[in-house]
Amino acid sequence: MIDRRKIAALLLVLGAALAVAGSFEGTYRTVYRGFGFDQSMTTTLWIVTTEPPQGGPRDAYHALGWPVVVAAVLMVVGAVLTMRERTTFVGRPVAMGAAGALAGIMFSYLLQVRREERVLSELLVKNGGSNTLDVLGGAYLLGAAAIIGLVGAVLAQQRRQRKQAVEAEEEKVVVHQLANDDDTPPFGIAVLDDEKRETP
Amino acid sequence: MTTRRAFGAILVFVAAGLAVAATFLSAYSVQVELQGRTFRYEATSWVTERDDFRGALLLGPIEYGEPAVGAALVMALCAGLAFRVPAARVGSLLGAGVLVGVAWSAVAGVRGTIEKLRDLDAPVPFDVEQGDGVTMLIVAAGIGVVSAVLHQELPRRVVSEPVVDADGVVIHQIEGDDSETPPYGFPVIVEPKEPEEPREPKSD
Numbered sequence: 001m002i003d004r005r006k007i008a009a010l011l012l013v014l015g016a017a018l019a020v021a022g023s024f025e026g027t028y029r030t031v032y033r034g035f036g037f038d039q040s041m042t043t044t045l046w047i048v049t050t051e052p053p054q055g056g057p058r059d060a061y062h063a064l065g066w067p068v069v070v071a072a073v074l075m076v077v078g079a080v081l082t083m084r085e086r087t088t089f090v091g092r093p094v095a096m097g098a099a100g101a102l103a104g105i106m107f108s109y110l111l112q113v114r115r116e117e118r119v120l121s122e123l124l125v126k127n128g129g130s131n132t133l134d135v136l137g138g139a140y141l142l143g144a145a146a147i148i149g150l151v152g153a154v155l156a157q158q159r160r161q162r163k164q165a166v167e168a169e170e171e172k173v174v175v176h177q178l179a180n181d182d183d184t185p186p187f188g189i190a191v192l193d194d195e196k197r198e199t200p
Numbered sequence: 201m202t203t204r205r206a207f208g209a210i211l212v213f214v215a216a217g218l219a220v221a222a223t224f225l226s227a228y229s230v231q232v233e234l235q236g237r238t239f240r241y242e243a244t245s246w247v248t249e250r251d252d253f254r255g256a257l258l259l260g261p262i263e264y265g266e267p268a269v270g271a272a273l274v275m276a277l278c279a280g281l282a283f284r285v286p287a288a289r290v291g292s293l294l295g296a297g298v299l300v301g302v303a304w305s306a307v308a309g310v311r312g313t314i315e316k317l318r319d320l321d322a323p324v325p326f327d328v329e330q331g332d333g334v335t336m337l338i339v340a341a342g343i344g345v346v347s348a349v350l351h352q353e354l355p356r357r358v359v360s361e362p363v364v365d366a367d368g369v370v371i372h373q374i375e376g377d378d379s380e381t382p383p384y385g386f387p388v389i390v391e392p393k394e395p396e397e398p399r400e401p402k403s404d
Contacts, residue, residue: 058319061312067304093293093352097345100297104267107298108305111263119258150294157290 004158005082011152012079012095016072018145019102023068025138028113030120032131044138045109062112067105068142074098075149082156092156099146099153106146113139205289208350212279212292215347216272218340219299223265226331228310230259230317232324244333245306257317262309264302268337271298275344279351292351296344303341306334 023045032039040051046065047057075098081091117133223245230241230253239252245265253259278291310330317326 059315061316062305062308063312064305064308067301067308071301093290093349096290096293097297097300097348100271100294101301101304104271104298104301105305106301107267107270108264108302108309111266112305112309115260115263119260122255123258153294157287 004155008095008152008155008158009079009083011148011155012075012082012099015099015102015145015147015149015152016075016079018141018148019068019072019075022138022141022145023065025141026136027109027138027142028116028136029134030116030131031134042136045142062109064105064109068102071098071102071105075102075153078156079152095156096153099149102149103146106142110139110143204350208347208352209279209282209292211343211347212275212295212351215296215299215340215344216276216279218336218343219268219272219275222333222336222340223268225333225336227262227264227306227333228313228331229329230257230313231327231329232322234324242331244331257320259313262306262313262334264306264309264334264337267298267302267305268340271295271302271344272340274298275348282351289351292344293348296341296348299337299341299344303334303337306337310334 026042026044029040029042032041037052042049042051043060043062044065045068046060046063048060049057074094078091078093078095078098081087082095083091113133113135120131120133123131225244226242226249227245228243232239240250241248241253241257241259242250243259243261245261245263245268248259248261251259272295275292275295278288278295281288282292307330310328314328317328320326
């Protein structure tokens, strides 16, 4: 039981760490070949760096660094809270919500990168060059972080379900059937009324 | 199911509905006044609705449609399932979390568009506006989180732990209002008895 809780917390922390690390790694690189030279742009969740350099790095168009960091911090908070018996009931929802948020961010980001790829391939026809978009390690790292975080959050819920099942069983009404003829009949034992009380 | 949890479940459905509706509303718009003419770009999360620039600005929809609908489905299904399987309640929280992530990404997408257009160094300023879709998505995410937390109903059962007395009998104290059965039951309205009494023993 305790082992599962530890594994869940460990997975949540691992997911959070991978997400933060992944946000600083390059997620994708676009190479434009229409300028006579290869202009490549490497994007992280924070900044875009160009090669050859053009006036330093600038903010990424899909700057999701802060959302990822916030989700990761909440995942760690959730993991820590689930470790303590008293705070487990707060930790589980926090972990689940945070892991969900990270998954949501990554899902949106993935779709956005795919759209970028589509736009690039349309651009290819216009200027005759062959622009490319390569998905880099950071994207895989972030994807893995989201999945690991979700698994951790789901594992963290497990114990409550079992506890609830036990509680539900406890709450069942116990009906005792006594195998004896002295039992009270369903409509009670007929009371021998006094004649006086019967007549008004 | 308590009133609070039922209320939470209903709000989860509301949030899911709003999230789906948000994907069909305008996500953002870009407008520019040029020589007395107005050029406008407008897109929902699914398609470009209007593009007077004919693709020159390389603008496109902010892709939050699929994740938002996915989150709404998870929320609604889990809230529905939770009426039968209480453990499914946690799914509404998962959906709400996803919705928050998606809403934040959508806002970041609009910000990114503003940044992108600023980088173009155009002589005329582009007027970028966040659409009703993104605003509604933020509202849906907010309602989603509140409703999912209500839906969980964190344990208060410690107060009414079953008491086990000396004979091993378990006594449950049920929290409730005054409309419950009083300890000695409700007084029975006695109707005038009929002369015959069938259950009386006929020993004489």
